[in-house]
Amino acid sequence: MLEKDGFEKKEFDDTADVYVINTCSVTDNADKECRQLVRRIQRRAPESMVVITGCYAQLKPKEISEIPGVDLVLGAAEKFNIGSHIRELVKGDSAKISSCDIEEVSGFNASYSLNDRTRTFLKVQDGCDYTCSFCTIPMARGKSRSDSIENVLRHAHDLATSGVKEIVLTGVNLGDFGKGPDGNKKNEEDFFDLVKALDKVEGIDRYRISSIEPNLLTNDIIEFVANSDKFMPHxxxxxxxxxxxxxxxxxxxxxxxxxxxxxxxxxxxxxxxxxxxxxxxxxxxxxxxxxxxxxxxxxxxxxxxxxxxxxxxxxxxxxxxxxxxxxxxxxxxxxxxxxxxxxxxxxxxxxQHAGENRKVLFEGHEKEGMMEGYTDNYIRITTPFRQEWANQVIDWKI
Ligand code: SF4
Structure with a gap:
């Protein structure tokens, strides 16, 4: 989003005008890690702006705003307007908090990773209506809401055009896909419909389902994946x-x-x-x-x-x-x-799979002369780097 808005991405160890820290509430040490990062930034670039967002920022905005050196805290909804918030920012004494109660958060913002063109993580669902007694995610991400199948298909086509071979479908409670941006189930779409629709997209070789609650993983989905060439056995x-x-x-x-x-x-x-x-x-x-x-x-x-x-x-x-x-x-x-x-x-x-022939999708980066890829059933393969195999599905004897 920021790159589209005219910002330029830097490595964390370079000096930048703005640092954005995306915090996690699942990590035990979110608070400590966040403090340490802010201190490192302050030592290196005391004039830079520091913006904190993510789940921990939604859960504890005040606590985070009191960390010395923090300029802005963005909650679950406001993080999607990050560009305009940064443009308005002035380095001052106290941090600005822009966040609202999680009950008020609605709307769905699609996003996908583009670090490596081989495999991308495509978010199709956000939030969760479950009440697992150990979990803070519903408090940090709000009610369950999803993209429409039409929009997801459009993203999949765009990704195929840009050369992506594998899409990992992600969400907070992925199997609950189908509730609209306001959290209501107003249409008849569900996760199985999404799987069937994506299976027909030309140009994407592979899909993986990132994580799905056992009660939402239906026999229909399992049987479909068993007969699909594109949904991986994983x-x-x-x-x-x-x-x-x-x-x-x-x-x-x-x-x-x-x-x-x-x-x-x-x-x-x-x-x-x-x-x-x-x-x-x-x-x-x-x-x-x-x-x-x-x-x-x-x-x-x-x-x-x-x-x-x-x-x-x-x-x-x-x-x-x-x-x-x-x-x-x-x-x-x-x-x-x-x-x-x-x-x-x-x-x-x-x-169990040693000696078998399986299909491996190799990634594009070279690390110490080696490259890595995964078989359809998620066995990691490492081999000396060959450029012609990058971002290609290769028949491979394990
Ligand atoms: S289903 Fe997952 S995200 Fe939802 S409350 Fe349970 S553990 Fe948390």
């Missing part, structure tokens, strides 16, 4: 816990049996499919037995890798009321156990 499905009691305390909308059914159907139709799992350890009330239930459940499931998160307290969430709290050292031990399990799962999954 799902990322948050589980969070393998204990039904903990899932209830987390206010998740499924039980472990549903999760196992989804994984079973995927592997029955696509035995080669990669499945990634998000899991939280040390949630309040998680006993040793319940952690073991999660461990054993994941051990028994035919999944390929885990993203393990250690539970940490977040202001204004319902989970703060749940007891007993799990000691931090126990949380860390549980994290380590699941990381080991993830490593073994990944090794096993990769070894």
């Amino acid at each position: 799902f990322h499905i948050p589980l969070q816990s393998g204990s039904n009691k903990i899932l209830g305390l987390m206010r998740r909308r499924y039980k472990r049996e549903l999760y196992a059914d989804r994984v079973g159907l995927i592997k029955q139709l696509m035995p080669h499919c990669a499945i990634g799992v998000d899991v939280i350890v040390g949630f309040p009330g998680e006993t040793e037995e319940e952690f073991k239930e999660t461990f054993d459940f994941l051990h028994s499931l035919d999944v390929s890798y885990l993203h393990v998160f250690t539970y940490s307290e977040r202001a204004n969430t319902q989970a703060l009321q749940i007891t007993p709290v799990v000691p931090v050292n126990v949380r860390n031990d549980r994290n380590k156990s699941l990381r080991n399990l993830s490593y073994m799962k990944m090794q096993y999954f990769t070894a």
Whole structure:
């Protein structure tokens, strides 16, 4: 947006007139990291403007505005007007806050990354209407709203024209796609309709679905992906816990049996499919037995890798009321156990495919003489750089 508005992008280590820090509320240390970055900027370029935006800026605007050196804090809606805010900015003593209550945030702003033309992340949905008890995202991003299928198709065509080969569909609660910019479901579109429509776009070779709630990943979607040449055999499905009691305390909308059914159907139709799992350890009330239930459940499931998160307290969430709290050292031990399990799962999954021929999309950048790409089922391949393979899908023996 800023480049279109006449600004020029610099590397972070160059001196710039304006620094924009996009904060995250999922990161445990958002506050500390933000302070450190502002200090670094102040040392290097004391005359520069510092703008803070992103989820943490929406959640704690006042706290952030009090960090010495910050000039402007932009909330969830105002970040989309960043260009005009920056033009009006004067270096002064106190930071300006431009943000509103999250309930008032509406409208949908599409965006996609253009760092590497090989693969782009296309945002089709924002916000979330769920109430998971550990999560601050609905407070930072507002109600669930989406783009129209017509607009998404237009973006996909534009990306195909600019040479992009792979689109990763992203959203805060992607499977909830279909609610309009005001958060109401006024049309009949849903995520399955979007998948079917994108499958027909000429020029895009590959799609991935970034992360989808298990209760929203329908059999129709799984069956369609199994028969599609363009939707890759790769799902990322948050589980969070393998204990039904903990899932209830987390206010998740499924039980472990549903999760196992989804994984079973995927592997029955696509035995080669990669499945990634998000899991939280040390949630309040998680006993040793319940952690073991999660461990054993994941051990028994035919999944390929885990993203393990250690539970940490977040202001204004319902989970703060749940007891007993799990000691931090126990949380860390549980994290380590699941990381080991993830490593073994990944090794096993990769070894299962050794010797096979699969299609690899190679990326364009050279790093120490090497290049990287991913198979359809998300195995990372590294090989000596060859320019003619950059941004191409190559038949590859693993
Ligand atoms: S589905 Fe739950 S965890 Fe995911 S963004 Fe919504 S509230 Fe947060």
